[in-house]
Amino acid sequence: MAKVFIYPTTSLILSDLVARFGHQPLSAALQVREKIQTAGLESPPLQITPEDPKKGLKYAAVEVPSGVRGRMSLYGPMIEEAEAAVIIHDADFSFGCMGCARTNELIQFLLRKREIPILDIRYPRSDDEGVEFVAAIRKFLQDLPGGGA
Amino acid sequence: MKEYRPRYVGTVTKYVFVESPDMTPSDLAIRAYEISLGVMIKETCFGLQITGNQEEVHQIVARLREFDPAHIFVKDRGFPPGDPRRCRANLGGARPGYYGHEFEISLIRYVSKGIEELPGRAPDQAVHPPRAAGLARLDAKKLQKIIESQES
């Protein structure tokens, strides 16, 4: 079972397919869950405190906006952990966690820099594309070390 | 800043979406209650949210999927159900993630189709994943020909 970074990190479709084919999707929810289940100082809604953008300095310099650094403090560790990634390229309507284009560019770059297997794909817009979409994701996941169903 | 004391520590919450001609969210909820093992189940307009310890939630999700494999979709959620920090009633509007779900649900029938077709497909059959179309550049010689044909 491989840890697969999914992009958008909030994707229901990718989350489902990666788990369905026997791997572990690395999604935003896991990071958010860890945040909101950890005691500390109260900072609703996501329990991201002003300390988190500072942690994000590991991934982006201080002149990079705080929102990028705060998001990177969530995603940076996931990118480091990832053994593979599936990237959907036309994810234009993913808000919140994926709401910042600059962060999203940095995420993709850092994934590529890690030289892990990456599947680049876009959302299906027909039945035929849906078949190829699912088949391609299954094949990509099966070919990963650790196989899968 | 006040001290924060988390609730539901050690639990996981999963969204279970159902987008099926044969099953409504309330059908799914009834099935889920039958096998609930005492975990928390909350019905929503699109399906369910299930909260409990990891193993129990995993088991329920696996059994629920069997009811309609191509039309039930599952993902993790960071917050427990009805958390005031993410509740529409408190925010005035939907949380940002909602729109992302709304968008993906509009495409999910194609994914269902893909899942249905998988068993009939040879494992080694070549795949042609949909990809973003790059802008093709016009060959200079071709352009020249077009210009010449217009001039003549």
Add this chain to the structure above:
Amino acid sequence: MSKVRIAQLACGPEYSGVQNEIAEAARSVDAEIFFPDITLKDIRSGYDMFGLDVRSPDLKLAIARARALVEGKVEADAVFIATCFRCAEAAIVRNELRRYIHENSRLPVVSYSFTERTTAGTLLTRMEALTTIARRRALLAREVQEGLTLGVDSGSSTTKAVVMRDNQIIGTGWLPTTAVLKSAEDVIELALKEAGVTRDEIQATGTTGYGRFLVGEKIGADLIQEELTVNSKGAVYLADSQHGPSTVIDIGGMDNKAISVQDGIPGTFTMGGICAGASGRFLEMTAKRLGVDITELGPLAMKGMSTMVPMNSYCIVFGTQSLVNALAAGSSPEDVAAAACHSVAEQVFEQQLQEVDIKEPVIMVGGTSLIQGLVRAMGDLLQTEIVVPHHSQYIGAVGSSLLASGFIKGT
């Protein structure tokens, strides 16, 4: 009193750890932040119709929500636009949305670029102004001072008091701020003495400025109000420009305000307070270095040419160093004074005036408006004749006194 509902259009605060600070600032002025509820379809159409092609989904969402507010699909009392500091894409959206809402609705709007260091305290005055405009339109509509009222402006550098009777200023007091309450008591005494009235005769009192809560509580003020709305009211009142558009600039001791005013009510405003180089302090330091009183700096600067002195920085430390170097290299005190005025004006121009729509008349108020060199430098940058009304250094006290007359019983 029902809560003022402030619609938030934003990208990044939740991930910068400052969303709670925004909510807290709103709560402290009895307002609540909410997120306009729209559908995915609204997002697509709202964003497409607006026509600004941005990449960040959260900015698309902000644009669509702004449209829903302007079109009245979602009701709100005020709008707060917040995006990350140093994000160019967001800065463009923030400015265009602020302008769009200002021009197409009556909703008061304030925009702010935050960092992870932004606190509820920083946002308080802005939120208070937003709620005042939403809640007290009737009070802000007052154009004439009536009865006998007292206004106190407890600022960071100076404390001012004004006594007014029947639309006339009859007494003033002005002192550097030392102990907040003591300074307030002293200026009140000065103003009462000049007016020839006693404390008991005063029918209503208002306070504004940094020390407004402390002073207001102590003297039992009828109106305790932030300086954004009070100063704009005072400015248009004194400049006799209560109808139509105007722009109010107040370069203070610790912060600056630039306010776009329509019929005496602020529409959009910015408030800066990060850099001492864009404040009256910079000019005080320059006057000290030149060995002149601050009141002499203005006339001195009027005789100088700012371009004769190279300034390497707006910073109160390094910029002052440039001035010192210039003096050592033989520059005249007049040129140095002019360069200091230009430096402050230019930084305010670059960092704040870009965020409000400059409409004439441009009115400068506050103590620094008496420094003619600064007014000239600002006029040059804005290419307009700046209006400095009489008693402009008492602006907050006049505004307070004017608005306080709405609290006289029986009026």
